[in-house]
Amino acid sequence: MQRKEKILQILESTDNQIIDFMNKASKYRENNLITYSKNIFIPLTEICKNDCGYCNFKKTPDDPNAIILKTKEEVLASLKEAEKYGCSEALFTFGEDADEEESVQQKLAEFGYENIVDYVFDICKMTLEETSLLPHTNGGNFSYESLKKLKEVNASMGMMLESTSVRLMNTVAHNKSPGKNPEIRLKTISNAGKLKIPYTTGILIGIGETKEEIADSLLAIRDLYDKYGHIQEVIIQNFTTSPGIEMENWEEPTFLDMVRTVIAGKLLFRDTDVSIQVPPNLNHDTAQIFLLCGADDWGGVSPVSPDYVNPTSPWPTLDELNRLTQDAGFELIERMCVYEKYVNDKWLNETLLEKIANLS
Numbered sequence: 001m002q003r004k005e006k007i008l009q010i011l012e013s014t015d016n017q018i019i020d021f022m023n024k025a026s027k028y029r030e031n032n033l034i035t036y037s038k039n040i041f042i043p044l045t046e047i048c049k050n051d052c053g054y055c056n057f058k059k060t061p062d063d064p065n066a067i068i069l070k071t072k073e074e075v076l077a078s079l080k081e082a083e084k085y086g087c088s089e090a091l092f093t094f095g096e097d098a099d100e101e102e103s104v105q106q107k108l109a110e111f112g113y114e115n116i117v118d119y120v121f122d123i124c125k126m127t128l129e130e131t132s133l134l135p136h137t138n139g140g141n142f143s144y145e146s147l148k149k150l151k152e153v154n155a156s157m158g159m160m161l162e163s164t165s166v167r168l169m170n171t172v173a174h175n176k177s178p179g180k181n182p183e184i185r186l187k188t189i190s191n192a193g194k195l196k197i198p199y200t201t202g203i204l205i206g207i208g209e210t211k212e213e214i215a216d217s218l219l220a221i222r223d224l225y226d227k228y229g230h231i232q233e234v235i236i237q238n239f240t241t242s243p244g245i246e247m248e249n250w251e252e253p254t255f256l257d258m259v260r261t262v263i264a265g266k267l268l269f270r271d272t273d274v275s276i277q278v279p280p281n282l283n284h285d286t287a288q289i290f291l292l293c294g295a296d297d298w299g300g301v302s303p304v305s306p307d308y309v310n311p312t313s314p315w316p317t318l319d320e321l322n323r324l325t326q327d328a329g330f331e332l333i334e335r336m337c338v339y340e341k342y343v344n345d346k347w348l349n350e351t352l353l354e355k356i357a358n359l360s
């Protein structure tokens, strides 16, 4: 049977079939460790050129509460706070191509920069030089040249693929989001591979995609991994609704849809050491079951900042995460934003390697 048919069989399974697949997926574990990264989430700007129907992050420049562009001083103060909590990852997330917006351009000019990539580069450099944290940038699509520049000051980078569905570009999910064009996103992830950037990506389910499109999205990530070996983890994220978003009245994916997709992801990557990640804050009451489906990473969890992308879904405390993990029969351990297997001179430059050696 072809790989796609096998994935579809899992995604369409019901009743005891699901239990059988769950048992199968849970067997492909090297150990009983569940990882997480202790991070601080810093939204450098909330301005974004896209306008996704499920977005909970983007603000418009006329919103008095919008972060147009954080100053270096503000960022450094947050990083110093994160140091006190023992965070190891500085997650810089921001809207895509924010510097196409006049208000951001003005701020950049005020700070002495021409574009957001140069500014992010200096923010990451400052993080490496003045704090104990490792930068991980997630700002959507970047050109090859921009990725090449940012690689020098990032331990790892990431961007959700979301979906390979071109059809979704004509639906409420993505019809105002040119950056969600799957061709462009796959190119960004592929360029990250060519540049040997340890990379995090994943899919978002429940935004109107079909099961076949979920299978295609997972397979596209697997193909990129096979080609470049740079995918360190695959996030399986569920759409969650919240007041005020365009898709406010959409139905969320069912619990079993998440179960099936996590199993499918695990079985597709069973012969690799790619982690399967499920965000615990979006699955408060059900998170534990995904560990039994083969998930082995909780992703970034912050003791100091909210999840700005999902502000209505607070992260569990680390004590709570530990309790949930142990209760399911596993052991919680902290990891860096870059996975150990990439900590060598094939993937990271000398500065980053030295920094990581000092942290260890």
Ligand code: SF4
Residues within 6 Å of the ligand: 048, 049, 050, 051, 052, 054, 055, 056, 057, 058, 094, 095, 096, 140, 177, 179
């Ligand atoms: S989900 Fe991301 S890309 Fe889409 S509008 Fe929001 S910030 Fe922009």
